[in-house]
Amino acid sequence: MTEIPKIVLFECNELPFQVVDHFINGNPGSHVARILGRSKQFETVCEDQVELDPWISWPTLHRGVIDEQHHIFHLGQSLEHANRAFPPLWQLLAERGISVGIMGSLHTSTPPASLDNYRFYVPDFFSASPFAHPARLQRFQAFNLAMTRKSARNVDTGLAWKEALRFVATYPFNGLSLATVKGTLSEIAGELRARHLKCRRRAVQPMITLDVFLREMRRSLPRFATLHTNHVAAAMHRFWAATFPDDVPDNAMPGEWHGKYRHEIDYAMRVFDMMLGRLAAFVEQHPGYRLLVAGSLGQAGIRTDETKGFYTITDLERFMRMLGVARHQWTQRFAMVPCLSVVVDAGAADAFEARLAGIAADGHRMAKTVREQAPLSYSREANSFQLYVYFERYKGSMQAEVQGNQCGFVELGLGFHEHQDDVACSARHTPRGMLAVYDPRRPAADRTRSCISTLDIAPALLSCFGVTPPAYMNPADPAILDTTAVGTAVELRVTGGGVEMPVTRLRTPEATVNP
Secondary structure (H helix, E strand, O other), X not given: OOOOOEEEEEEEOOOOHHHHHHHHHHOOOOHHHHHHOOOEEEEEEXXXXXXXXXXXXXXXXXXXXXXXXXXXXXXXXXXXXXXXXXXXXXXXXXXXXXXXXXXXOOOOOOOOOOOOOEEEEEOOOOOOOOOOEOHHHHHHHHHXXXXXXXXXXXXXXXXXXXXXXXXXXXXXXXXXXXXXXXXHHHHHHHHHHOHHHHHHHHHHHHHHHHHHHHHHXXXXXXXXXXXXXXXXXXXXXXXXXXXXXXXXXXXXXXXXXXXXXXXXXXXXXXXXXXXXHHHHHHHHHOOOEEEXXXXXXXXXXXXXXXXXXXXXXXXXXXXXXXXXXXXXXXEEEOOOOOEEEEEEOHHHHHHHHXXXXXXXXXXXXXXXXXXXXXXXXXXXXXXXXXXXXOEEOOOOOOEEEEOOEEEEHHHHOEEEEEOOOOOOOOEEEEOEEEEEEEOOOOOOOOOOOEEEEHHHHHHHHHHHOOOOOOOOOOOOOXXXXXXXXXXEEEEEEEXXXXXXXXXXXEEOOOOOOOO
16 A cells, blocks of 8 residues: 655755755764765755745745746735746645645745645744634744744844743643753853854744644644744855855955854754754654755855945835825835835825835935845835835935935935844855755665756655646656655756756656655
């Protein structure tokens, strides 16, 4: 009798093999070293053409089409077109009666019309409401959203006390683990020794989320489940130059900064190691499960130097009022700083856009673009607007213009947003991410890192569950998820971020999925 396939997809945002290998070299006895040593491994290529951003590349992986087709370019935007034309793979699975669990995957803020086959559904942390399914998870989600809002760019030393107390009252009964207690106490102890280490608080939420995720997994055992974490990506963006100072010539960050932050990526990876170890233990204890560890793109170092902050929209209510939109005519949706997302009433949307186009500052006019473009740009889909204001190292006048009328930055709602760690970004997105397939019963027969497109992942997963991929997806390659398959490497050319590159792919068309 053929076993029913069961898969956990652990989405570790933007994680490249360079960071994984660096951690394994320094920690040969780690969970990462053990699990990767038994896993089938691929370097992935994101073929998105418009922009390399995770809120674009994850839909590409989940839906099996690139950004120019799914048109998901921003957090908070309407997904009506994408969900109708290119639904995410979990929707395709659930519609065919396969049980699903979702925990924090990007663009899950709008729940599906039917939750019949969803064992649990916890939207991403940019959701506008604390909805979660089942209802017992709503206190957890309210806590998550409150903490995310308080630390949108910088870690806030405060706590969302009301949401925290409501969640903590139920937490011991919803998965509280000794690993999370130890990890949280370690973070607090480190912060007490050195206040700059409060940046490590970003790793506490993923540990709590993992507790809740594993509790729900044990309760309901869905056949397909996702878990998303961004904490390693956050550390890499800020502290790559401290961990890999020789990656980019003329690394301009001060020596004192290097000394303060050189261990932060390693710290984030230690939390990842703990999470991976607990997930691996789950699949080892529950026959039939496989664990997939994926990143939809990667990161690599860039030249950077010390900077204290940037000017952006810091008072959205004042900004909207200056552009003639009353408070009852708009609703904020949440995105990554410095991007802001607003939905404007239909009757006011066109006038709002006309006033947006009339904004200018420091010789720059507000541009309408699909991608974020500094220092002033916006995009629009129906009545949903994404606003991007980013003046880095600004030395110009503190005056702006709105439809020919002069006004001050403060009057327009613009203000200074501090870079908490004296760095804007020391690593940028690259097309190359990772995929590891861990089957505890069948160690990988070949651990050579061949290369696949992220477009191959959704059809492979659908095929694994016996679901025929839609015609718009790449043909399914079942060998991707089969750790026993050893095939022939073939060369092909794919593009990522608009750059064409030759890659080799392990291709075994005759292979069957070995569940």
